[in-house]
Amino acid sequence: MAIDPLSNARSERRWAFAMVGAAMMMLFAIVWASLSPHMNPPSNIENVDPNTLHIAGEFTEDNLGTQVDAKGRVTTRIVTSQFSFAPECVVVPQDMQVTFRFVSPDVIHGLLVVGTNINTMVVPGYVSQVHTMFDKPGDMLMPCHEFCGLGHSQMVAHVRVVPIADFKPDENGRVACAEH
Ligand code: CUA
Numbered sequence: 001m002a003i004d005p006l007s008n009a010r011s012e013r014r015w016a017f018a019m020v021g022a023a024m025m026m027l028f029a030i031v032w033a034s035l036s037p038h039m040n041p042p043s044n045i046e047n048v049d050p051n052t053l054h055i056a057g058e059f060t061e062d063n064l065g066t067q068v069d070a071k072g073r074v075t076t077r078i079v080t081s082q083f084s085f086a087p088e089c090v091v092v093p094q095d096m097q098v099t100f101r102f103v104s105p106d107v108i109h110g111l112l113v114v115g116t117n118i119n120t121m122v123v124p125g126y127v128s129q130v131h132t133m134f135d136k137p138g139d140m141l142m143p144c145h146e147f148c149g150l151g152h153s154q155m156v157a158h159v160r161v162v163p164i165a166d167f168k169p170d171e172n173g174r175v176a177c178a179e180h
Contacts, residue, residue: 039117044129050105053079059103066090066098068173074098080109080122080144083151089158089177093167094137102128110146113159121146134161 033039053059059079065087066076074093079086080102092098102111104122112119120128134140144155160177169175 037117039119042120042128042130044127046127046129047125048103048127050103050124053103053105058101061086066092066175068169068175070173075101077101077103078157080104080111080155082106082149083144083155085142085144085155085157087157087176089160091160091162091167091175091177092134093164094134094161095164096167097131097133100130100132102130107148108146109144109148109155111142111157112145113140113142116140118142119145134159137161137163 048057048059054061059077064077064079066074068074074096076090076092076098078090078100081104100118102120102122103126104124106124108121108123110119110121116134117132118130120130122128138161140159140161142157142159144152146152148155158177167175
């Protein structure tokens with residue numbers, strides 16, 4: 001069968017338009033995601049020794065969870081490990097800037113909270129940091145989204161967003177989920 005060179009050229013032009021269109025849509029999606037919901041790749045580079053996380057420094061057990069510092073800044077620290085989060089539940093205030101800091105002592109984990117800009121990998125040796133603000137109260141799930149072993153699918157944390165009126169730090173500036 002003879003190939004019509006003209007129809008070939010038309011077909012190529014159609015595909016070229018389609019490809020340019022697809023590339024423009026992807027570019028638009030990237031620019032929109034970074035400007036509007038502030039979804040950016042994490043840019044914080046901060047080293048931490050994964051072997052001594054539990055012994056000394058910022059991520060010892062009694063320093064985990066949500067804390068309000070003297071300047072009123074809210075920071076939530078979480079250790080992700082095979083196959084749980086410590087703590088498994090954190091409380092954060094609604095409509096306030098919250099800084100999440102994650103570390104891992106063992107393998108690469110990842111986490112996200114759907115509908116927010118929280119979406120990062122947690123690599124041993126580094127602190128993953130995300131700034132965010134929650135605009136409505138509620139209990140949100142934060143699952144691990146990086147395959148980390150057999151228990152990966154069981155690995156989930158709760159982020160409890162409460163109205164500012166219900167966000168009551170204790171004398172050490174700490175707020176924790178109520179025990180069940
Ligand atoms: Cu941790 Cu998957």
